Amino acid sequence: MRANRLKELWASGKPAINGWCSMPGGFSAELMASMGWDAVTVDTQHGLIGYSEMLAMLQAVSTTPVTPLVRVSWNQPGKIMRALDAGAYGVICxxxxxxVECAAFVQACRYPPEGFRSSGPTRAIVYGGPDYHAKANGEMLAIAMIETAQGLANxxxxxxxPGLDGVYIGPSDLSLSIGGPPGQDSDAxxxxxxxxxxxxxxxAAGVRIGVxxxxMAYSQKMIDRxxxxxxxxxxxxxxxxxxxxxxxMRAWMESR
Structure with a gap:
């Protein structure tokens, strides 16, 4: 099976850099993936991306060595499984x-007996390899977003x-949830x-963490953190x- 390069990078003790796709389009995803990121995330939550567009974008990312991730729109098994079947090598939820919510998410990412993911890796077996069924549970990343006061408390x-690979912080929602303003790159x-x-x-739990x-400046601060x-x-x-x-350019034109 094709190895998950993001998992390999983490196992070597190194942090990773991620690019983000919110706009639909195979070429834009291919262009983002060609920039040198370790992973690229196709955002189907706040991005303007439907299923067929997500599929084309995952295919485009696959032209590079970059690990393809998908942020699903919600913690719903069908959405999670479809992203994995389309060839995502990790899901951000x-x-x-x-x-309880986290366990349901992780189990939707795993075939039995570790979870309840349904068998049908339509494109994933093409991308991942013929032994996909046997090895997918060990390669697919399950990454839970913590972005609420309730999530923080828990x-x-x-x-x-069990089986959770990582946590991803959504700082804008988290800030709102604890009484602050929305926005990125805050030092509040x-x-x-x-x-x-x-x-x-x-x-303490041996779980990876992303934000x-x-x-670039704030990203560097977070890696140092x-x-x-x-x-x-x-x-x-x-x-x-x-x-x-x-x-x-418009200002220059109007000043002439």
Whole structure:
């Protein structure tokens, strides 16, 4: 079976960098995957991406050595299994609030006897290899998002869930949930205290931890803080950066 390079990187003791795709399109996903990330996440929660578009994007990422991940829209077994059957090598699941929800998520990612994932890896067996059924449980990453006050309160129980590979912090929702403003790359003391509690719980449980960031500088700070995965850049951020150039060009034109 094709190895999960993200798992291999973590096993070697190194952190990983992740790119993020919110816009539908095979070429945009291929372009993101060609930038040198360790993983690329196709976002079907807040991204504007449907199933057929997700499939095409996973196929595009597969033209590179990058590990393909999918953030599903919710903790629903059908959505989780379809992402894995399409060839995702890891699933990021939003809004995990307690150990019961986490166990249901993890079990949807695993074939029996470790879970209840249904057999039907339509594209996954093409991407992963003919021994996919036998080895998938050991390669697919189950990553739970902690982004609510309830999830924070239950973090120690969540990370003790058998089979959980990682936790991914959604800082904007987490900040909102604990009384702060939404947004990325915040150093607010209350949010940093929440980060540190989640970090400590993950390290104690041997679970990897990632965080959504919005800049290289903040990503570097989070790696120095102990995070195993940082999302450094996204298609929408890079497109948005182009607006500045367009605005500057417009101002120059109007000043002539």
């Amino acid at each position: 939003p809004m995990i609030n307690d150990a 973090v120690e129980a969540i990370v003790a869930t 003391p209350a949010l940093m205290a929440a980060f540190d509690r989640i970090l400590a719980a993950c390290k 959504h960031t919005n800049s 102990g995070f195993d995965l940082v999302t450094v850049g996204s298609d929408t951020r890079y497109m948005g950066a182009g607006r500045r150039e367009a605005s500057e």
